[in-house]
Amino acid sequence: MTRHFIRTATALTFAIALLHAPAATAAGQSPSAAPPQAAPLSAAITPQAVLAAMERVADWQLANPSRHRPDDWTQAVGYTGFMALAGVSNDTRYRDAMVRMGEKNGWKLGPNHYHADDHVVGQTYAELSIALRDPKMIAPMRAHFDDILANPRTGSLEFTVKGNQDRWSWCDALFMAPPAWLRLWSITGDKRYVDFAVREWWVTSDYLYDKDEHLYYRDSNAFAAREANGKKVFWGRGNGWVMGGLVRMLQYLPAAHPARAKFEQQYREMAARIAGLQQADGLWRSSLLDPASYPMKESSGSALYTYALAWGVNAGLLDRATYEPAVRKAWTALVGNVNPDGRLTHVQPIGLAPKVFDEQATEVYGVGAFLLAGSEVYRLARR
Template structure:
């Protein structure tokens, strides 16, 4: 495995290298000296991260809720000079024994592997991915091939709900990057399109949360497309594209879906800069929502930073979204307006917070920080 941490890994991380090299280019557009200024963005990120570290979630440490938070801490570690954020992730991995969650096939219990793999590559520590690799090898040897119908027992052994596309595929791609073994990426890419063929509405360019939503309608008669659910998907697209080489034959198809969704999401942004928990019936759910909005901000800012989206068209939306998200942070660093755990649009308490919302916020802000420097 050691040799994979050199030559073969460089092949799979080529796309990231160009991002890192351009992350701190001189500013081409004027960013005002307020919440959008690079120093202010970073200060807000660190304030939110510090609050989360001081007020840890009660979910189990390998739970998906926590693991989404970890993705954000890893992103923050990439732009902050404070070593505490990556150190906290290493401590978490050591405490978990570098194991995935207990539900063997379930995508939610694979997401923690994204952080393990990133740490393994950064610190050149193959032991950090050894349990994950054994786990995924067993899945490859015994793959599930059943229905994606959400009403059928056992269906969650496959990626039958849209959230799964943020949770699992990026972990599989990162394991290929860490080991050079392309079987993991091949599995993830193949299964992505199985899920997409089932849940993606090609007219709306949005994903149903799961098969239960196919026949549901909002109060205004429109189809039900959950805000955070589609945030999971477009965020998952970003996290796949980060580790999918530019010359990979599957990349054009992923880029096409990413641009389709980004264009649709841009059109659904609300006047205050955020998105609502129901994308097509915002009037029925008028409350601000931080977690889905942060995932969209992350995805759109990343696309501008990596020249997949037109800067003139998308940067204003990113700036507006970040300004609104920053306003949802209390003075002590507590992120508010986070829709609680669920699977559909919902009315909720404006003061609600959750660690996965913090993770999405940190992902978004790290890309906004890079955008402010370009």
């Protein structure tokens, strides 16, 4: 079965590569006709259309793999999206690809022991362990996290201080690490994991969350920074990481947990603020409070917001009449950023602040965010 799957997947990858390869020209011969182009995707909010968009984007990514190391955060965010797709698709290829990835990684986290970015891959290991009832998939992560608990980092979250990235001192970290700790807790029942995740979340929040704006600074370097229009700098994707992280915490935090109400409060505050910053075309910009300085469409942060808002509607935490129109408008715009071949465009490259970038830019973490969004829009369409 495994050998058959590998042959099938290899054939699919080769076929897709051939479809998009330039036509070869032999000496003295005319160029062959260009290969037919895939039909544009439908932006309809129906289960079939949403799933078709998700699968085309996922298939493009599988056929055009990222060159980042397989346990890198960029890849690992992509894996979260593939797991979300596996949850709504009948095609087993997507989960099987994640199992192969885990086996190749030896089910280990990234090499930077304390760094949140190197913990995010553990979210996929844990979800696979839950689905397949295989404890070996979480064994290295458990040993890794046990060592962190035995040797915790303390001190300032000042981002410019060397070594302070060993704590969650930047807002992206709230997507990367704490949801992995909660997933491990849900499997093992070891209360230390949830206690650590919740405690450290609020340490970071107390430092980076602007309680007036209901938005997160990316890190301490942004405290004094101002946009061209004089407003504070709140990075689009950075706040998208937090919104996605809130969702992925709330998915596993029990209703009776003492911190549940506090998480829900922050989630609702941010959801209301983010919905009010949606632009006329349905997307959000790289700078939330100065979109005029960064007018380009941006897919990755927009997809994370779509994911978070759609999840809130589906979970009953957000009023459907208020938020569903924003979700529908956003999904339509995101599908518009997908080329016919499935390449997701308008993804801001790796960074830590608003920037201008090539509109054809793509990255695997943007694909992951798109698939996360699609999984919740798919569920919304089925209601």
